Amino acid sequence: MKISKRVALVLPILFLLVLVSISYAVETTSSNSIVATVTVLKPSSSIDIDFFLGFFYGQLKNNANGKGLINKPVKLTVQYSEYSHGNLQLKTATYDLETGYNGYWYKWFGFNWKYAKIEFAGDATAGPASAAIGTLVTTTTTTTTTSTTTTTKPCECKEDAYRCNLNKLEICDDGKWIFVKSCLFGCSNKECNPPSTTSTTTSTTTTLPPKRTH
Amino acid sequence: MKKLIGIATLALALLATAVFAADGGSPSIAANANVYCNVDADCATGYTCQNYACVLKTCGITASALDFSYIVPGTTKGSDGSIYSTVANGGNTPTTSLDIWGTAWVGLNPANTMPVGQTSWYYAGNWYQLSGSWQGTGFSVSPGSTNIAFELAVPAGQATDTYAQTITFMAGC
Numbered sequence: 001m002k003i004s005k006r007v008a009l010v011l012p013i014l015f016l017l018v019l020v021s022i023s024y025a026v027e028t029t030s031s032n033s034i035v036a037t038v039t040v041l042k043p044s045s046s047i048d049i050d051f052f053l054g055f056f057y058g059q060l061k062n063n064a065n066g067k068g069l070i071n072k073p074v075k076l077t078v079q080y081s082e083y084s085h086g087n088l089q090l091k092t093a094t095y096d097l098e099t100g101y102n103g104y105w106y107k108w109f110g111f112n113w114k115y116a117k118i119e120f121a122g123d124a125t126a127g128p129a130s131a132a133i134g135t136l137v138t139t140t141t142t143t144t145t146t147s148t149t150t151t152t153k154p155c156e157c158k159e160d161a162y163r164c165n166l167n168k169l170e171i172c173d174d175g176k177w178i179f180v181k182s183c184l185f186g187c188s189n190k191e192c193n194p195p196s197t198t199s200t201t202t203s204t205t206t207t208l209p210p211k212r213t214h
Numbered sequence: 215m216k217k218l219i220g221i222a223t224l225a226l227a228l229l230a231t232a233v234f235a236a237d238g239g240s241p242s243i244a245a246n247a248n249v250y251c252n253v254d255a256d257c258a259t260g261y262t263c264q265n266y267a268c269v270l271k272t273c274g275i276t277a278s279a280l281d282f283s284y285i286v287p288g289t290t291k292g293s294d295g296s297i298y299s300t301v302a303n304g305g306n307t308p309t310t311s312l313d314i315w316g317t318a319w320v321g322l323n324p325a326n327t328m329p330v331g332q333t334s335w336y337y338a339g340n341w342y343q344l345s346g347s348w349q350g351t352g353f354s355v356s357p358g359s360t361n362i363a364f365e366l367a368v369p370a371g372q373a374t375d376t377y378a379q380t381i382t383f384m385a386g387c
Contacts, residue, residue: 034383
């Protein structure tokens with residue numbers, strides 16, 4: 001029986017390895033994998049609006065931690081009145097802005113505004129938010145299954161009607177008479193009267209003394 | 215040559231004995247299943263004494279799933295211990311170790327991820343940050359069940375999505 005030296009050395013080592021493996025195999029292990037789930041929501045946000053010294057301004061904040069949301073796009077919509085060809089017209093302007101330091105935003109506005117709204121549409125990290133100031137000039141129509149109801153505020157005049165009130169031209173706006181301009185020579189047909197059409201009658205009565213007769 | 219084989223065999227026998235001894239078993243009684251016993255020491259390695267009989271040690275671990283429900287970025291959930299996995303040892307012997315590891319959080323949109331370490335687990339008075347690699351703790355889980363609390367910290371600015379993470383529990387006995 002010839003067994004080489006190499007085999008004589010390797011065989012016991014192999015056997016030893018098998019034994020060690022068996023020994024560890026006896027020490028059983030058990031494992032179990034589970035799945036954890038979570039839904040990450042957009043944090044709700046809030047925005048405010050105010051007006052002071054010609055500026056609309058406000059702040060966009062994360063409601064979860066109260067911190068301002070910077071570099072977020074916000075849209076400012078302003079309803080304002082402006083004279084055009086002597087008429088008072090209601091107009092709307094929109095501005096795409098971006099929040100700056102600590103979520104603040106601002107916009108200078110020089111017209112006679114009536115209503116303004118700031119909106120943040122929301123993005124992947126923050127929910128939408130909006131706020132408004134003033135009164136929106138509008139007519140709301142509510143449709144029901146049987147009839148259409150128009151809801152308007154109690155008003156003292158018909159919308160967009162004009163009147164001449166003691167040489168002052170006035171327009172009906174939002175149910176109220178609003179001063180447009182003074183008319184030195186009176187007004188008619190939504191305009192001030194020109195001087196040429198104004199007639200002034202001056203009557204002077206002079207009572208002469210009776211002729212003296214000598 | 216015969217001398218060489220004899221020496222090798224002797225060495226092998228000695229080593230085998232040492233392996234059994236180091237493993238805490240009882241080499242004096244090579245007990246198998248159902249052999250009469252009074253204590254574990256009466257049984258061979260890998261067996262435990264149950265009702266005066268040696269039976270194979272088992273420690274089948276199961277764990278219940280975790281649901282962190284909804285969370286807002288920049289906040290932490292579960293720190294109060296309200297979210298936990300019930301780890302049950304359905305076997306007949308306490309575990310000699312409890313190891314936990316996990317994967318990174320991945321959203322339904324695979325582009326959205328969170329590091330595995332955003333999750334932590336609580337055991338025996340301490341919070342441990344979950345790791346992506348094997349974490350040997352040596353904790354013992356007795357037969358029955360144990361609640362292991364988990365908390366999740368979602369970074370500010372984390373994208374909105376529904377995320378999942380696989381957590382693996384491994385016990386040895």
